[in-house]
Amino acid sequence: MDFKERILTAMEHQEPDRVPVMGLVMDPATSNQVLGKQPADIGGLLNDPSMRGQVKDIINLSWNDIMYSNFADALEASIKLGFDANWTVYTSMEVVEDPQCKTGLAWHDAFGRLWEMTTDDKGNMLLNYICGLLTTEDKWEAWVENKRPSFDMMIQNVAGYHRKLVDNYGDRIYPIGYAAPGIFENSWQPIGFVNFSRFVYQKPNFVERVIAFHTDLYLRYLDAVMQSGVEVVMGGDDLGQKTGPMMRPELIEKLLGESYRRVSETVHKKGRKLVWHSCGNIYSLLEKFVEWGFDGIITMEPTAGMELGRVREQVGHKLVLVGNLDVSYLLVRGSREEVEAAVKKAIRDAARGGGYILSASHSHSSVDPKRLEWMVDAAHRYGKYPISI
Amino acid sequence: MNSDEQLGTLKESLLGLDMESAVEAARSLADGGGQAAVQDAVSAVSEALGVVGKRFQDGEWFLTELVYAGEIAKEVMGLLTPLLEAGAAEAAGTVVVGTVAGDLHDLGKNIFVSYARGAGFKVVDLGVDVPVDRFVDAARESSALALGMSCLLTSTEGEIGKVIAELERQGLRESVKVIVGGAALTEQFARHVGADAFAPDAITGLDTVKKWSAS
Numbered sequence: 001m002d003f004k005e006r007i008l009t010a011m012e013h014q015e016p017d018r019v020p021v022m023g024l025v026m027d028p029a030t031s032n033q034v035l036g037k038q039p040a041d042i043g044g045l046l047n048d049p050s051m052r053g054q055v056k057d058i059i060n061l062s063w064n065d066i067m068y069s070n071f072a073d074a075l076e077a078s079i080k081l082g083f084d085a086n087w088t089v090y091t092s093m094e095v096v097e098d099p100q101c102k103t104g105l106a107w108h109d110a111f112g113r114l115w116e117m118t119t120d121d122k123g124n125m126l127l128n129y130i131c132g133l134l135t136t137e138d139k140w141e142a143w144v145e146n147k148r149p150s151f152d153m154m155i156q157n158v159a160g161y162h163r164k165l166v167d168n169y170g171d172r173i174y175p176i177g178y179a180a181p182g183i184f185e186n187s188w189q190p191i192g193f194v195n196f197s198r199f200v201y202q203k204p205n206f207v208e209r210v211i212a213f214h215t216d217l218y219l220r221y222l223d224a225v226m227q228s229g230v231e232v233v234m235g236g237d238d239l240g241q242k243t244g245p246m247m248r249p250e251l252i253e254k255l256l257g258e259s260y261r262r263v264s265e266t267v268h269k270k271g272r273k274l275v276w277h278s279c280g281n282i283y284s285l286l287e288k289f290v291e292w293g294f295d296g297i298i299t300m301e302p303t304a305g306m307e308l309g310r311v312r313e314q315v316g317h318k319l320v321l322v323g324n325l326d327v328s329y330l331l332v333r334g335s336r337e338e339v340e341a342a343v344k345k346a347i348r349d350a351a352r353g354g355g356y357i358l359s360a361s362h363s364h365s366s367v368d369p370k371r372l373e374w375m376v377d378a379a380h381r382y383g384k385y386p387i388s389i
Numbered sequence: 390m391n392s393d394e395q396l397g398t399l400k401e402s403l404l405g406l407d408m409e410s411a412v413e414a415a416r417s418l419a420d421g422g423g424q425a426a427v428q429d430a431v432s433a434v435s436e437a438l439g440v441v442g443k444r445f446q447d448g449e450w451f452l453t454e455l456v457y458a459g460e461i462a463k464e465v466m467g468l469l470t471p472l473l474e475a476g477a478a479e480a481a482g483t484v485v486v487g488t489v490a491g492d493l494h495d496l497g498k499n500i501f502v503s504y505a506r507g508a509g510f511k512v513v514d515l516g517v518d519v520p521v522d523r524f525v526d527a528a529r530e531s532s533a534l535a536l537g538m539s540c541l542l543t544s545t546e547g548e549i550g551k552v553i554a555e556l557e558r559q560g561l562r563e564s565v566k567v568i569v570g571g572a573a574l575t576e577q578f579a580r581h582v583g584a585d586a587f588a589p590d591a592i593t594g595l596d597t598v599k600k601w602s603a604s
Contacts, residue, residue, distance in 0.1 A: 201457055202408070241572075
């Protein structure tokens with residue numbers, strides 16, 4: 001079997017030749033290390049007042065190329081590491097002057113989030129979501145109105161971006177396009193969680209309007225991702241936090257249930273499969289995921305108490321499971337024995353009967369490629385079907 | 390409505406997530422009574438937040454409810470606190486909190502701050518991106534009972550160990566308990582860096598600090 005057959009067989013809850021292994025490689029820190037590349041010192045250039053303006057303009061003008069190059073490297077690194085598949089993600093960003101930010105510059109995404117850039121000790125760039133820019137109803141309305149042309153442009157860029165990655169790498173790895181961020185994330189993060197929580201109780205009509213807007217936009221976004229032609233697509237929304245869902249499950253159903261059903265329908269109408277990402281502790285939402293029509297879930301965050309065996313027990317083979325090796329310790333500084341033991345446990349807990357793709361639980365800049373190599377190696381050694389461990 | 394009924398309304402409104410009614414009840418209590426009535430109102434808020442926290446820990450309430458109840462409490466305490474005699478609202482001890490250097494996330498920390506103030510702690514909130522020295526200086530200057538550090542990013546978790554090492558170097562470690570929390574952290578990590586406790590959420594963190602305060 002090749003990598004594609006392996007993934008597609010697992011997606012049908014059948015047993016491939018061996019457990020497929022997916023990379024969640026996206027951080028330049030990981031790709032650069034695998035490919036032996038030196039990080040581009042963007043942080044240094046942006047911190048230099050004489051260069052800042054020029055560098056900002058170059059970043060804004062060449063953002064699509066930067067994104068492409070980042071994920072081309074991620075795919076190349078994933079191929080080198082031996083993964084069968086890797087995700088591909090597009091994010092629309094613009095660098096703007098902002099004296100309140102440490103570097104004097106903020107990164108605004110298309111949906112109204114503010115991100116700040118930091119660099120790790122090797123100079124690799126990291127962007128972190130900091131807060132929302134659209135803290136009032138008026139600000140949200142104005143942003144959405146002003147950004148309409150940008151949204152159209154973004155959809156166009158998304159389609160071309162994923163297509164190009166598939167064209168250039170699809171014969172060596174299975175690039176699974178990820179439509180992100182999701183409807184819930186795009187609804188609350190630009191507003192901020194405290195404001196969003198207030199609005200849920202004080203301005204429910206506004207919240208519903210925001211979600212309706214992002215549902216329509218997300219369906220277009222998803223459609224653009226699917227233009228890559230790949231049979232599996234990822235969607236997602238972080239619906240959980242460390243100890244449980246972020247909102248009451250009944251409220252999630254009321255606000256987002258119909259949106260998610262539409263998402264699944266859109267994917268299935270095109271004959272594709274949908275794997276859904278959510279961080280956090282989401283045991284109480286798993287049946288909903290099935291009901292909403294998702295075909296699989298990815299992540300199952302161990303630091304939020306998610307265990308593969310328990311998830312499999314709860315949902316059986318109604319969902320394909322993708323995950324969930326820990327990125328807080330195991331794949332950062334775990335020993336080879338610990339990585340092997342975790343791979344064996346994951347295979348034992350979830351792989352029988354197919355419907356399982358082994359992967360890290362998330363991307364993370366601290367993940368050590370050597371540990372990823374150990375993970376792939378162990379998956380190849382212990383993941384041959386029929387499973388005998 | 391007598392003051393007992395108003396206190397009941399205040400508590401029920403907070404637990405019913407009715408901000409308008411909670412603020413109205415607090416205003417009536419503040420207007421109609423003296424120091425004792427205000428203190429009773431503060432106690433009612435504290436009790437209600439205790440119930441909210443328990444419901445959250447038991448999985449009956451969720452993050453939006455926890456956050457919004459905290460927002461209601463913040464509004465109410467904003468009315469009541471200026472009317473209290475100095476020190477009366479902060480009898481349980483001082484807690485210094487902040488998000489470690491390099492990390493700008495503050496949702497969990499802010500929930501802790503709201504609930505800790507509601508529970509009668511004086512909270513020195515250092516904000517986000519807090520360097521080692523500021524944590525240590527604040528703990529020393531405020532004679533803090535506890536120091537809480539929040540950290541969402543694995544890339545910044547090393548800062549926690551630096552703060553603990555600096556507390557030790559300056560001879561403060563014995564006098565201040567250290568509690569850590571945040572998405573990046575685990576119980577295992579907390580033990581590894583020598584913290585006294587790990588908080589998987591703000592309410593569990595507050596429970597731990599309450600135990601320290603009572604002991």
